[in-house]
Amino acid sequence: MGYYYEWEPSATKNGTEKFTGYLRDAESGLDYAVNRYMQPGMGRFLTADPSAGSDPASPETWNRYAYVLDDPINYHDPYGREACPPDDPCQPPSTFPGPGGSPGLGTPDPPFGNPEPVDPLPPICNTKLGNNKSTLAFVSDNYNAALCLAAESGVSVSWLLGWAAEESGYGGSPQAGANQNHVNESLPKGSVTGGWVNAVACPAGSASGWACFNSFYDSFYAALYTQHQSWSYPGQTNPSVLSIISAVLSANPNATESQVFQAVAGAGFDAKGSPTNAGYGDRVQNVTAGVIKRLKCLGD
């Protein structure tokens, strides 16, 4: 297949006009048309053309995922709707015919003919892409518990969910599944609870080396409120994660999430000398940014 003039087979910087003037989305690596997303390197849309009907005499029209009848030399499709000759600017979506070929007057019938270019959900919300289904489920399933904890602790929902998403890989870790342990509270050999508040004796089949809880809420409550004799933070005896967060924000109300969680790690959560201590705050902050996007998918 020959490359069209603006064709690039791999994703590039966000906001760069690519391939017939589409915008490229940095997070998904997909090219954005008004009505559909297109995957670079494939020359195919990821969703079917909403306006395409099949013409039995034109086999190219049978495939509603193909770009401009598989002929990008002679046609273009700026709206992701139909193949247009080079000298035809193509009609914008507002004048596309409605169902049955009638003119798009009045209130259009979705998904055809919105009077304004639609603002579709970003690809991160598309549960058919990548691991979006499981990451959105993690945010959705644990939102209410995080809301309760946020009300009790004063720590924001997005920080709480972001921290748990970083620790558990959006709930994908063995201990998150088997032990209801979402913040990697470790369990020393021979100990029943490891001193974690609300921890329970681990049942058979649990991931070894990790404390067990009855719920996301209990695991997160333990992570926030358990006091630790072996941790050290200036001016505090037996600090907890929550007492450290409070102290950092009291000293500097403008502290970034990265700074706050790096302080939490340094005090003992992910102790200095651990291979995961360096950059800990940055990782939590980055994942929180992803969680905030996912919260928007869910209408928060």
Add this chain to the structure above:
Amino acid sequence: MLGRLTIGLRFRLGWRRKAWIGVIAVLIAIGGQGFANSFAVAVSGNIFVVQSDGERVRVTSSGSDSDPDLSPDGRKVVFVRRFSDERSEIWIASVVAAAASPHPLPNWPLRINGRVFAYASSPRFSPDGGTVFFLVPFGATTQAIVKVALANPDPQFVAAALSFKVVVAGQYKGDLVARIRKAKLAPGYYEWYWLLTPEGRELGIVGQDERDVALFMEQQK
């Protein structure tokens, strides 16, 4: 048939004997690094050493002891003495009956680099018997390997790890295989097994799970 045998054992053997049979079977299965064929076991919170001739030597009687390891020369045992769910210490005792006087190995609570540790587990001798390695809780998300030389019981930090084994033979004799938690590029963590020197320097990856470790240890014999 197996059910009948199990029932027969249940009726004919007392719980103490059944416990011994279970302990011996497990230890035969996993092998040991003790002196000749001697090994140490914990039964009902007390430490015993079973000599190669079958003689049993009681080492402790506190009812709170577990996880023993016999020194390579068969003369000492290290073990965990548990006081509560949040407090346990590493102790050492002589196997020579007349000299049996269990005592803490380092001073407790443990102090390393200004930090205080009240809980320890999994003590293991080095192959030369001169050093004991064990684990302490190290922050929330991992533990740490600590080593104590018998000649100078100042504890030293080795590396952050979730668990470890001592390599007792072969090219890497004296090194450690440790399960270490590291961050993924994406959110989340992985816990692979790494070969470490006794000083904590990473030599390489042993594998991703216990089977890889077992194969590696088998190759060292």
